[in-house]
Amino acid sequence: MRSGRRRGRRFGLADDGTAYGETDTDSGAKSVVTVNVSSGNPKALPGSTLLPAGTTKGGALFTLKENGAGLLVAVRRDA
Numbered sequence: 001m002r003s004g005r006r007r008g009r010r011f012g013l014a015d016d017g018t019a020y021g022e023t024d025t026d027s028g029a030k031s032v033v034t035v036n037v038s039s040g041n042p043k044a045l046p047g048s049t050l051l052p053a054g055t056t057k058g059g060a061l062f063t064l065k066e067n068g069a070g071l072l073v074a075v076r077r078d079a
Contacts, residue, residue, distance in 0.1 A: 012055040013037070020052050020060075 012020040017037045024030045032049040035042045052060035059077040066072050 012052045012060065014055045014060075015057060020055070022051055 014020070019035045019037055021033055021035065022030055023033055023042075031047070032045045032051045033042045034045060050062050050064070053063045054061040056075065059075055062074045062076065064072045064074075
């Protein structure tokens with residue numbers, strides 16, 4: 001028996017076919033996941049993982065609210 005229904009939202013798609021998104025359940029729990037679009041297999045990422053706001057060629061864009069001090073925007077390039 002399933003413990004709850006999972007919903008997913010896709011936020012970014014990288015050049016290599018990896019989609020980044022977030023799942024949540026009826027209980028409100030959320031986790032960041034990746035899905036390879038060719039295989040369709042999801043993989044949950046560690047709880048501290050930030051979800052990219054978007055992907056760039058060779059990297060990703062992240063945004064983070066800074067407790068009333070504004071918005072932090074960062075770009076991480078792949079190594």
